[in-house]
Amino acid sequence: MAQSGPGPNVYFPPGGESDPRMPPGSGDRWPKILGGRDANARNVWVAVASTVIFFGFLAIVVVRSPGWPAIKESFFNGAEFHASFPVILQKFVRNIFIFCIAEVLVLILALFIAVLRSLPGPVFTPLRIMAAAYTDLFRGVPTILVIFLLGYGMPALELQGIPDSDYLWGILALTLVYSAYVAEVYRAGIQSVHPSQVAAARSLGLSRWQSMRHVVLPQAVRRVIPPLLNDFIGLQKDSALVFVLGVVDALGQAQIIQQGDFNFTPFVALSLIFIAITIPQARFVDWLIARDQRKRQSSAV
Amino acid sequence: MRKGLLVLAVLAVVATACAPKSSTATSAAAGDCTPDTMNLHTPGQLTIATGNPAYKPWYGGESVPDSDWKSGKYTGDPHTGDGYESAFAYALAEQLGFTTDQVTWLGIPFGKSFAPGPKDFDFAMQQISITPQRAKAVDFSDGYYDVNQALIADNGSPAIGVTTLAGLKDLKLGAPVGTTSLQVIQDEIQPNVEPGVYPDLDTALKDLHNGQLDGVVVDFPDAFYGYADQIVGQFPQLSSGQEQFGLAFEKGNPFIPCVNEAIATLQSNGTLKQLDNQWLETDASVPVFS
Numbered sequence: 001m002a003q004s005g006p007g008p009n010v011y012f013p014p015g016g017e018s019d020p021r022m023p024p025g026s027g028d029r030w031p032k033i034l035g036g037r038d039a040n041a042r043n044v045w046v047a048v049a050s051t052v053i054f055f056g057f058l059a060i061v062v063v064r065s066p067g068w069p070a071i072k073e074s075f076f077n078g079a080e081f082h083a084s085f086p087v088i089l090q091k092f093v094r095n096i097f098i099f100c101i102a103e104v105l106v107l108i109l110a111l112f113i114a115v116l117r118s119l120p121g122p123v124f125t126p127l128r129i130m131a132a133a134y135t136d137l138f139r140g141v142p143t144i145l146v147i148f149l150l151g152y153g154m155p156a157l158e159l160q161g162i163p164d165s166d167y168l169w170g171i172l173a174l175t176l177v178y179s180a181y182v183a184e185v186y187r188a189g190i191q192s193v194h195p196s197q198v199a200a201a202r203s204l205g206l207s208r209w210q211s212m213r214h215v216v217l218p219q220a221v222r223r224v225i226p227p228l229l230n231d232f233i234g235l236q237k238d239s240a241l242v243f244v245l246g247v248v249d250a251l252g253q254a255q256i257i258q259q260g261d262f263n264f265t266p267f268v269a270l271s272l273i274f275i276a277i278t279i280p281q282a283r284f285v286d287w288l289i290a291r292d293q294r295k296r297q298s299s300a301v
Numbered sequence: 302m303r304k305g306l307l308v309l310a311v312l313a314v315v316a317t318a319c320a321p322k323s324s325t326a327t328s329a330a331a332g333d334c335t336p337d338t339m340n341l342h343t344p345g346q347l348t349i350a351t352g353n354p355a356y357k358p359w360y361g362g363e364s365v366p367d368s369d370w371k372s373g374k375y376t377g378d379p380h381t382g383d384g385y386e387s388a389f390a391y392a393l394a395e396q397l398g399f400t401t402d403q404v405t406w407l408g409i410p411f412g413k414s415f416a417p418g419p420k421d422f423d424f425a426m427q428q429i430s431i432t433p434q435r436a437k438a439v440d441f442s443d444g445y446y447d448v449n450q451a452l453i454a455d456n457g458s459p460a461i462g463v464t465t466l467a468g469l470k471d472l473k474l475g476a477p478v479g480t481t482s483l484q485v486i487q488d489e490i491q492p493n494v495e496p497g498v499y500p501d502l503d504t505a506l507k508d509l510h511n512g513q514l515d516g517v518v519v520d521f522p523d524a525f526y527g528y529a530d531q532i533v534g535q536f537p538q539l540s541s542g543q544e545q546f547g548l549a550f551e552k553g554n555p556f557i558p559c560v561n562e563a564i565a566t567l568q569s570n571g572t573l574k575q576l577d578n579q580w581l582e583t584d585a586s587v588p589v590f591s
Contacts, residue, residue: 070417070552074438152504155511166497166513246475246497246508256498259479262415262438 080265084257088270092250098167099239102174103232109179111221114186115212131183138180144241147173151245170242178235185227189220226285226292233278240270334559336398341556342423347399349390350422351379353408356502357526358580359428360384369408375503375526379406385522385580386426389445392572396563411479414549415439423556424548428520430481431547440552443561444545445573450485450536451587453529454516455509460533466490466590472515473497475505481544482518485536502528525582534588 062068116124117131138146151169154162193216201211240251248256250273254266342348351360353369354376362381364371370378379387382401394404407422414425415438424442431441452469454460460472469490475497476482486496497514499505506528508514516533524532538544550557567573577583 067418074415074417152507152511155513156507158512166508244500244504246499246504246513248495248498252478252498255478255500256483259411260432260434260484262435264412264416 074262075264075268077263077265080257080261080263081269084254084266085269087257088250088253088266089273091248091253092270092273094167094247094249095236095239095251098171098174098242098247098249099232099236102171102178102235102239105171105175106178106182106232106235109175110182110186111217113179113183114190115217117183117187118190118212120208135180135183138177139184141177143174143177143238144244146177147241147244149173150176151242166242166245166247170245170247174235174238174242178231178238181231181234182228185224185231186220188227189224190216192223193219223292226289229281229285229288233281236278237274240274334397334562336403339397339556339559340554342421343405346403346405347394347397348405348407348422349379350407350409350414350420350425351386351427352411354503355379355384355387355408356523358384358522358582359386361387361580370406375528383580385446385576386428388576388580389567389573390426392567392576393560393563396566397559420551423554424550424560426548428546429549431545432541435549438552439549440554440557441547441549442557443564444547445564445567446546446577448481448544448546449521449538450482450518450544451521451524452516452518452533452536452590453509453524454531454533455512456530458515460516461531463533464588464591466536469516469590470494473513474516474518475499475508475514476518477502477505480520481539482520485518485539489536489539521583521587522581524587525584532584532587534590537589537591 113131113134116127117135119127147170150173151166154169197215197219198211201215202208206214240249243249243252243255250270254270257266258264336345336347354373355370355378357375357377359377360370360379360381360383361377362372362383364378365380368378368380370376370380372378372381377384377387379390382388382391391401391404394401409422409425411427413420414427414429415435417438428446428448429435429441430448431444435441452460452474460469460474463469463472466489470492471494472492473494473496474486474490474492476486476499478498478500483496483498486492497505497508499508502517502519502523505514505517509517509529517529518536519528521535524535548560550560564573
């Protein structure tokens with residue numbers, strides 16, 4: 001049970017973050033970004049100096065290049081940035097709307113597909129084939145094509161009851177594509193739970209479904225949270241693709257300004273917005289992985 | 302650590318070595334307007350950039366073999382000399398002293414026509430409206446076509462029969478991104494419904510035919526190309542003045558005076574008027590929104 005995280009019988013040493021077998025200052029096994037593998041004062045100083053010199057040198061090379069004034073004018077234009085940033089940020093609310101709804105739908109649909117694909121027994125072969133075909137199809141087709149096909153194809157059917165909202169089809173297309181990825185992530189989690197646990201649960205009298213629900217899934221989902229969040233970061237970025245359907249999202253707004261003014265600064269502004277929301281998530285994923293690692297280390301003591 | 306320093310130093314040297322690419326803009330004296338002396342991207346060739354697909358009525362004809370462009374119901378091939386801009390390009394080339402074979406076409410996404418840095422073409426010709434904002438990023442030739450905007454719609458749309466700008470305020474209208482058509486919706490109509498903005502005309506038209514849009518604003522000559530069932534009306538002259546298409550050049554390109562001279566000649570000898578009559582339909586009876 002050591003790999004299953006904290007349980008009632010797992011011993012946590014006080015101040016469990018530091019492992020006595022590791023060199024001081026290295027909380028985890030990989031070198032810290034600042035100062036390399038062992039970060040004492042001198043190493044940190046060298047790290048800072050080397051970094052400043054290296055990036056300073058690169059910056060000088062870039063700024064002194066012959067094309068820099070033109071690049072500065074069209075990519076890092078202060079006036080253009082001031083004018084476009086608030087407008088783009090305002091439209092970014094639509095991206096947030098799109099990816100939040102898509103993320104919830106992905107969580108549900110992907111789990112459903114992963115469970116279908118993990119069903120044991122020969123009777124369920126058609127379901128497993130369907131689930132496998134689904135993931136193959138939607139991982140294989142480029143996201144932007146799925147958006148095009150659904151967004152322009154479905155409303156053209158002019159069927160009663162099929163809504164013609166660009167948002168709806170955009171969200172649905174993103175959901176379909178990312179569910180394929182996330183389903184595979186879930187499946188990896190499900191398969192990482194040792195079969196002996198299912199056997200144990202079954203011997204305790206739990207049904208197949210109950211052991212899946214109460215024994216396998218809780219562990220599987222907890223383990224795959226970091227890769228799942230990675231996929232969500234991808235989904236958040238791809239929310240900008242919905243622009244091809246005529247939804248004026250942040251990218252649409254940036255492009256309206258870019259092509260109106262012939263200036264690329266709005267794209268830089270939008271990149272900053274995306275970075276601002278994805279970096280905290282990336283650090284959160286790092287933290288989750290580190291925490292998980294510590295737990296495993298300490299529970300293995 | 303010694304080794305690490307060495308690696309950093311090598312990286313830095315490599316960065317310096319490859320960074321300063323010398324500027325390609327070699328100066329040719331203005332007034333030297335023959336193909337041999339002009340400042341061209343490829344010596345002896347006139348390289349013109351436009352979009353792919355290239356839309357009628359600006360580009361027409363059946364695509365020539367080995368062309369990147371594929372002509373279709375709404376699209377043409379710049380190589381054919383059919384369509385206003387294609388015909389204008391070959392007339393301009395001839396005026397500048399090029400033969401038909403010396404004209405090279407390059408398909409580019411719209412953004413490349415105004416991206417900074419050296420361009421891989423002499424100028425971009427893609428129904429680009431001249432505006433003061435845009436002139437900060439590129440140098441424009443003199444205008445070669447005066448354009449107005451029009452609204453097209455399918456039968457059954459609430460736009461049919463509307464005669465005033467105010468009557469359009471509550472309609473869901475659309476236009477491709479970066480066009481004056483979009484500006485007309487935003488600045489002249491100032492709609493209560495947010496306009497649809499599309500990557501290109503094609504996608505805007507699909508939403509029009511799907512019934513997601515009540516109308517699409519297009520350049521007036523485009524209105525006659527059967528993109529939609531009806532021309533609802535044309536827009537009065539923009540409050541910012543007569544809109545003109547211009548050729549977009551890299552900033553400071555010394556080739557521009559030569560081109561302007563050629564455009565002026567084509568204007569005064571009636572060629573532009575004749576191309577307009579030949580390739581662009583206009584109909585004065587289309588009502589102007591009041």
